[in-house]
Amino acid sequence: MNCHLDRRKFLSAMTLASAGVTLGGPAFAYLPSENKKPALLGGPKAHPGQFPSWPVAGRSDEQGLVDVLRSKKWGRLSGNSVATFENKFKELTGAKHCLGVSSGTNALYTSLGVLDIGPGDEVIIPVYTFIATYNVVVLNYALPRFVDTDLESFQIDATKIEQAISRNTRLIMPVHIGGSPADMDTVMEIAGRHDIPVIEDACQAHLAEWKGQKVGTIGMAGAFSFQSSKNLNSGEGGAVLSNDDAFARNAFNFQNQSRGTDSDSSTYRSTRGSNLRMTEFQGNLLTTQMDMLSSQARTRSLNATYLTELLREIPGIYPAKMYPGVTESAYHLYMFRYDKREFADMPRSRFLQALAAEGVPCSGGYRSMNKEDYVQRLAKNRHYLKLYGEKAMQEWVETTSCPQNDLLCEQAVWFTQSMLLGTKNDMEQIAQALVKIRNHAGELAKSGSPEKGDKK
Numbered sequence: 001m002n003c004h005l006d007r008r009k010f011l012s013a014m015t016l017a018s019a020g021v022t023l024g025g026p027a028f029a030y031l032p033s034e035n036k037k038p039a040l041l042g043g044p045k046a047h048p049g050q051f052p053s054w055p056v057a058g059r060s061d062e063q064g065l066v067d068v069l070r071s072k073k074w075g076r077l078s079g080n081s082v083a084t085f086e087n088k089f090k091e092l093t094g095a096k097h098c099l100g101v102s103s104g105t106n107a108l109y110t111s112l113g114v115l116d117i118g119p120g121d122e123v124i125i126p127v128y129t130f131i132a133t134y135n136v137v138v139l140n141y142a143l144p145r146f147v148d149t150d151l152e153s154f155q156i157d158a159t160k161i162e163q164a165i166s167r168n169t170r171l172i173m174p175v176h177i178g179g180s181p182a183d184m185d186t187v188m189e190i191a192g193r194h195d196i197p198v199i200e201d202a203c204q205a206h207l208a209e210w211k212g213q214k215v216g217t218i219g220m221a222g223a224f225s226f227q228s229s230k231n232l233n234s235g236e237g238g239a240v241l242s243n244d245d246a247f248a249r250n251a252f253n254f255q256n257q258s259r260g261t262d263s264d265s266s267t268y269r270s271t272r273g274s275n276l277r278m279t280e281f282q283g284n285l286l287t288t289q290m291d292m293l294s295s296q297a298r299t300r301s302l303n304a305t306y307l308t309e310l311l312r313e314i315p316g317i318y319p320a321k322m323y324p325g326v327t328e329s330a331y332h333l334y335m336f337r338y339d340k341r342e343f344a345d346m347p348r349s350r351f352l353q354a355l356a357a358e359g360v361p362c363s364g365g366y367r368s369m370n371k372e373d374y375v376q377r378l379a380k381n382r383h384y385l386k387l388y389g390e391k392a393m394q395e396w397v398e399t400t401s402c403p404q405n406d407l408l409c410e411q412a413v414w415f416t417q418s419m420l421l422g423t424k425n426d427m428e429q430i431a432q433a434l435v436k437i438r439n440h441a442g443e444l445a446k447s448g449s450p451e452k453g454d455k456k
């Protein structure tokens with residue numbers, strides 16, 4: 001089980017397997033679970049152990065939180081833990097300014113507030129993203145314009161941004177989904193030509209790089225999340241990075257009730273503001289957690305790169321492609337496409353069931369956002385009807401179609417970032433699970449009841 005597989009032997013064994021070579025030959029000595037039954041049909045699990053648990057907490061985290069508690073300075077206006085975090089994240093990313101806020105959603109919300117995005121404005125977003133990207137647009141009564149997905153990379157299809165631009169477009173908000181950078185050269189080129197600002201939703205992309213530059217520092221600003229599942233975590237939390245002095249100043253003011261940092265903090269700086277401040281507890285926990293971030297990122301990246309080498313050999317499994325400009329992915333998610341035609345037409349729901357049974361936690365990822373009732377109902381929202389008119393909202397619903405994304409949402413499979421903190425052996429067992437499922441795809445497909453499985 002914990003025998004370390006030589007990569008070349010492993011790959012050649014998998015190639016043989018995929019070529020339909022009779023099982024049980026000498027090459028398969030390296031694939032202990034290869035010729036066994038899938039776990040779902042009563043065989044042993046390909047991954048019998050545990051993946052690392054998340055989050056990881058140690059003594060320094062504990063001490064830091066106790067220190068804040070005892071200081072009796074629990075808010076950023078009285079303490080300096082948030083400021084310490086901001087300086088450290090700034091250094092790590094190379095950004096000129098960093099502002100800690102209460103969540104990733106509020107990091108985006110602050111950015112839209114600074115740009116004064118409001119009713120009548122249009123904001124371009126990818127359709128393949130977490131709902132928060134959409135929510136911050138409609139919270140401002142602006143109109144979200146979805147751009148279809150690049151099936152190969154899972155990212156916004158940057159070549160389709162230009163056709164989504166209208167005279168009302170005020171912002172382009174690419175997302176580095178899964179922690180892999182979107183095609184930022186194309187995004188910035190189009191945005192520059194139309195003189196439209198770019199805010200990067202980097203909520204999944206801590207320390208990811210585009211051509212050696214950290215994402216979140218390429219556009220006017222970048223938003224990060226420190227919610228529990230994210231690669232840097234304080235339960236809840238967020239940050240805005242920017243290299244623009246005025247933007248950074250206005251961002252601070254916005255999340256501080258439109259009040260500034262200086263002694264004259266009773267003066268209001270703008271016409272709108274809120275309290276979106278980060279607490280000292282969050283700031284302190286992020287500072288200690290950040291000590292592990294770079295080494296964790298390296299582990300994820302090495303494991304993910306290795307897993308991709310292994311999975312590439314399996315027909316019907318297509319790991320998300322990276323653009324040539326990507327010099328580092330954060331691997332918040334490990335994403336691949338599953339083509340059921342290579343798996344005896346086994347529905348994805350059955351495939352996910354079989355994989356989970358092997359001891360490999362997995363999910364099918366996002367559903368088509370533009371087709372969610374929640375999103376479609378916007379066309380009936382009384383404020384939107386008043387602001388944009390019935391005809392415009394009807395058109396909006398009709399133009400939200402994203403066919404590539406619909407395909408992707410049927411094929412996607414995700415692993416979470418914490419699985420990538422495991423060992424090489426974990427990666428090999430994931431690959432073994434997939435090979436085993438493929439070799440028994442016919443039986444698995446026949447024995448399943450996908451209708452029931454899909455509903456649950």
Ligand SMILES: *Cc1c(COP(=O)(O)O)cnc(C)c1O
Nearest residue numbers: 103104105130132203204225227
């Ligand atoms: C997590 C996330 C957010 C929101 O962050 P929260 O901290 O949960 O508010 C926004 N966008 C994307 C792409 C995310 O993954």
